[in-house]
Amino acid sequence: MRIIQTISTDLSAGGASVADWQVKAAVELLDAGSTVPFIARYRKEVTGTLDDIQLRLLEERLRYLRELEDRREAILKSIDESGKLTDELRGAINAATTKSELEDLYLPYKSKRRTRAQIAREAGLEPLADSLINDPQQDPESLAGTFLNAEYEVNAAADALAGARAILTERASQDPVLVAELRERLWSRGKIASKIAPGAPASEAAKFSDYEDFVQPVATQPSHRILALLRGEREGALSLELAEADPRSEEALAEARRGYETAVAHSLGIKAATDAPAGKWLAQTVRLAWRGRLLARIESDLRTRLFEAAEEASVKVFAANLRDVLLAAPAGNRAVLGLDPGLRTGVKVAVVDATGKVVDISTIYPHAPANKWDAAVATLVRLAVKHGTELIAVGNGTASRETDKLAGEVIAKLTNKPVKVIVSEAGASVYSASALASAELPDLDVSIRGAVSIARRLQDPLAELVKIEPKSIGVGQYQHDLTPAKLDRSLDAVVEDCVNAVGVDVNTASPALLARVAGVGSLLSRNIVEHRNANGPFATRRALLKVPRLGAKAFEQCAGFLRITGGKQPLDASAVHPEAYGLAERLLAAAASKDQSVGSLNAGDFVTEQFGLPTVKDVISELVRPARDPRPDFKTASLKEGVEKISDLEVGMILEGTVSNVAAFGAFVDVGVHQDGLVHVSAMSNKFIADPREIVTSGQVVKVKVLEVDPARKRISLTLRLDDEPGAKVERNERSSRPQRGAEPRVPRTNNAPARGAKSATQREAKPSTGGNTAMAEALRRAGLGK
Structure with a gap:
């Protein structure tokens, strides 16, 4: 229930209120082997109409939280076996909501190699450390002289004091409350700073030149910038640090550090006593604990946090772009x-x-x-x-x-x-x-x-692109810097959702396309094709049950997404699931008896214990517009004659192009010169734009004006605001930041078929497709359906 409540809270944070019972129902369906497309389409009553996007978020969060629970149990067991598990510690571990919080709590109890602090404790130096904290009026050298221990090579006062300092610095670094407080303080107040690394190759230095003398708040950096900085550091072009304040201001840095060191001193129980004999030694200990131990650890934690946040955003951008490309307009059945x-x-x-x-x-x-x-x-x-x-x-x-x-x-x-x-x-x-x-x-x-x-x-972009690994379609930002497993999961989910949203003709689809149908997979897809080749086209959906290893559960999951055009049962060509054929027939009979269209029926009159209002409405909608394709109509764009390479571009030109990729910082547009131009988010509209996808999507045809051309660096700056004057100061929309362009990679262009969104005045509409949808609709009409 803790997992379910957490997920419902997370999903509700997205805007729509999601109750615990909805999450519980979805989790039970997933655990029972149901797929997200099937749940989203055919189990709306069970989940309270959670859509595929919510279900994908739920599925990913469920994976994380279950891993968190497994780790929680392992930590509790480990500490309990050591005999150190108290009720207070158990409560703190059970209250932890992230993996980092769990590891903070577990750190002092981890089995690890002997540290300097542990050796110092064995040498009996912990009372020395505590005595200096409790009474800083004592002379450190004199007191330390009473703690010599030749067995542990503590032969001088300096050795004893070094051991006592090791104990205190470790004590501070293992205080979970202190670590959490300082981590959040550095996250909210710290600065991320970079400069060109000494000895960096000139080519790399030029590539990342915009990040020379770069200082920005840690918490407000967009995903693409974080990934660029981390890549620059990894490639040896940048030196990167997370600092307490702007490192260019010694005064600001010193002031910020005093605040962190005060928190460390408070955690250790050290009171301000700078004039006391032990005051200087204690102050140095606090300084070393922060700068030499805690800062390094917290910086590592925040680097991980920065990367994970940037990765999350980049994966979402990649997935959104992939969805647009896969659902691009098909030209249809044409030579x-x-x-x-x-x-x-x-x-x-x-x-x-x-x-x-x-x-x-x-x-x-x-x-x-x-x-x-x-x-x-x-x-x-x-x-x-x-x-x-x-x-x-x-x-x-x-x-x-x-x-x-x-x-x-x-x-x-x-x-x-x-x-x-x-x-x-x-x-x-x-x-x-x-x-x-x-x-x-x-x-x-x-x-x-x-x-x-x-x-x-x-x-058919969808049918062909499913044959290619999603990462190779080239619509992501910094995709090679992301965790492969996480990216693959997200992209595979997008492909699956797109394929099932459109539907698949089981008698013509390739094994690659069939494998993406809910409940099918690679093994069953091969079996379906082999059965089709051996026995001819499937005449009905029910005939799929004759395919080896395609049992009742797989049939339940896939049947509604597989289409059979011209078969014995007209409904087999629709998105109506076989389990709802009886409902469809009742609707058609009711419409016929009242001599009215199916669409004019009151859906509420047909609600039963098995089929709720959402399903009834879906079936009515499918009967009114059978097997509707969610993809847009096919249109093409015109590229300007004579503009074939970047040197042909002139500032002020107005061109037509296709959005090839949408990133967090803007959109890349293919204007036909082998190098995509960038429309920064601030040049998309006269109003504030939080996400470029509010204005454009991958595959959309747009008109742009050339603002700047840099052939040497292969940079093209474009604007969607055609009244912008090249060379003039561009008015940034409110809250948009100056683009950090130095390390933005060239992003490969994508499918040129336009996606949903604004249309250009010069787009030419191609002839309508005469594919399976029309034939299926005619079959339904002959059978009295789709009236």
Whole structure:
């Protein structure tokens, strides 16, 4: 119950009130093997309509808190076995809410190697330390002379005093209350400072030049800046410290340190007695305890805290961007000519038909050194005519704009004008060399597989990108600095949620796509495909139960997300779960008897013990708009002719581009020059923006103005405020900070298909898809559904 209450409090902090019973119900479902997509979609009554985002937060927090409870039990057991567990200590351990608090309490009782303080205690020096604290009027040298112990090599007063000091510094460092107080004080009042490290290579120093003489409050640093500072230190470019105050001001630093040392003295029971004989020795002891012991430990703790907070924010940014890319608008069932640009090695060409099947391949050499431009145009024209190409997908890598120009010339020679689109190559090479690609395209060279992937990801970004490790899609910030397990969990959850939100045609989906369906996984996905290949398409959802090892539990989890178009049961093509088919039929019968549409029925009239109001409303919504695709309509953006490289850019230009990545500090926009430009968060709106995603999302088409171009450093500064004057002082929106651009990495561009959000005036809407949704809707209508 402690875990459940903690989670409900955490979730409620996000805005919506979440009760303990909702968390308890969700935890029970998760423990019983239910997946988040299934719970979010088909168990709304049980959890009080917790959505997938809340459930993912719950799942992650549950993992942490259970690890915390396991550690709590282990610590209690260890201390109890040592015979040192008191009721007061047990209460403190049970009250700890974080792992760091637990470790603070456990530190004095840990089994560890003998310390200087422990040896000093064995030598009988603890009474010396206590005596000097209790009566500082004593002379330290004289008193210490009475504690000599040759057996422990305490042969002089200085040795005894050193041992007593070791005892006091350890005592202070193991005081959990003191450590917690000073940790929070340094967090809230301290400064993080950096400068270029002595001897740093010139290239690294230049990369991190914005962090020279950098001093900022510890607690207010954004995630990207913390990760940049830590990376700079790790690469030897920066010297980094957490200081009590601005280290450039000796007066401020000295004043701050006095406050910390006063707290240490109070913890040890030392009273102000600077004029007493032992006063100087005690003051030095306090100073060493803080600067030599406590500060180092707390700085290490806060570095971990800074990294974890920055990591948490970065993972969220990565996950949000990945969601936008995966849910980008699909071009649908259209023939696509995919071009994987290259110079010396040529442009790889793959044509896929409306189903994604490879129907033709080629390699052309339009660029230097071969310069066979006319032959390349002729080849592409021939392929486009032969296969009725409707779209041309151009990869955004090396020679992308040159190849885009080639595609434009090809289109000019065609009667039926296909639409050309710049498509992200991110992860295409990873896929091409993978075992999955070898199984899917065994007869194609690795280089040609990249062109196939580029073409297919235009048809359906989700279906193609699930074949690639999420980290390779390149929409994160500092992703290589993050904990792999945590990042993988978060990204895998996003992929799973996206796949299940859209739904999967079980008779056409690849094993990679099926593996992401709730309750399926890699083993069952292979079994489904093997059964499909051996026995033909599935006629009903119930037929899935014939797949080896796909039992009742797996069927319950996956059935609602798998679609069967043109099967025996029209509802199998919808998002209605088989367990609710009876409810759907009652709704349809009621609508028919009243000669009205399903959508006009009162959902409350159909609530039963099994199906509550949320489920009834979902079923009605699905019958009204069967198998609706949550993704936006497919649109494309126009890149400016003649602007192909960074040197072609001019300050003041207004360009159209695609948001390739959204970070905490702003958004990167692909304007077609092989280097994404940055729109800082302060240049997105005239009002305060806390999160760039309030304005843009990955894949969105936007108009931007060029404010600054730095070809040498490959930096492009852009603004969404088209009335901003280049060179003029940019008005920062309230509370936004100056961008720390020196160490912001170049972030790879992503899928060029626009996502949800504002639309550009020059976007061209492509022809509507004639895929499975339309066929399913027609089947439902024939069966009297979807009225």
